[in-house]
Amino acid sequence: MIGGGPYTGAPALAAKAALRTGADLVHVACPEPVAAQIQGYSPNLIVHHFGGEGFTPGVVDSLVDLAAGMDGVICGPGVGDDDETRETVATFLAAFDGRAVVDADALSVVPEVETRATLVCTPHRGELVEMGGETADDWARRAKLVGSSPRNWATHCWSKGRTTSSPTTRKRGSTAPATRG
Secondary structure (H helix, E strand, C coil): CECCCCCCHHHHHHHHHHHHCCCCCEEEEEEHHHHHHHHHHCCCEEEEEECCCCCCHHHHHHHHHHHHCCCCEEECCCCCCCHHHHHHHHHHHHHCCCEEEECHHHHHHHHHCCCCCEEEECCEHHHHHHCCCCCCCCHHHHHHHHHCCCCCCCCEEEEECCCCCCCEEEECCEEEECCCC
16 A cells, blocks of 8 residues: 555555455555554554655655565555655556556556556546546446546546446446446
């Protein structure tokens, strides 16, 4: 889990969700000033902190090395959207070749980054539009629009809706409504 910086709740909730869904170990990479707060959300989180107030290009090699030993990475919750953080996220995604769920502020770099990683993007409708995609109120129309989103965005794109039963998903061009069952 790569997150935190200006925010601590989002990375902690994402990490705790990973624990709840069965991950046996969850590592959180975050800037040093928020590490203690994130660790305080659960004693089951393994927190790795990096110097500075946020993510900087100087930590990318360490992030890639840490992520290389993981089954997957969640990138973005709580990282913020300043230019240096965006550059760091883009550099990380370009260097990483594993599986990554990209959410929140990290989504903004996906349309421009070239990566060998398998990306699962999880934008809400506003983030989808900011990425250059289109959306609609009707789930069937939204599914078609997500399906026509640029292919370089991700292997999978999950567009979240107002309720958990209304997201749509795209996997290499095919679309389907995503439901709880």
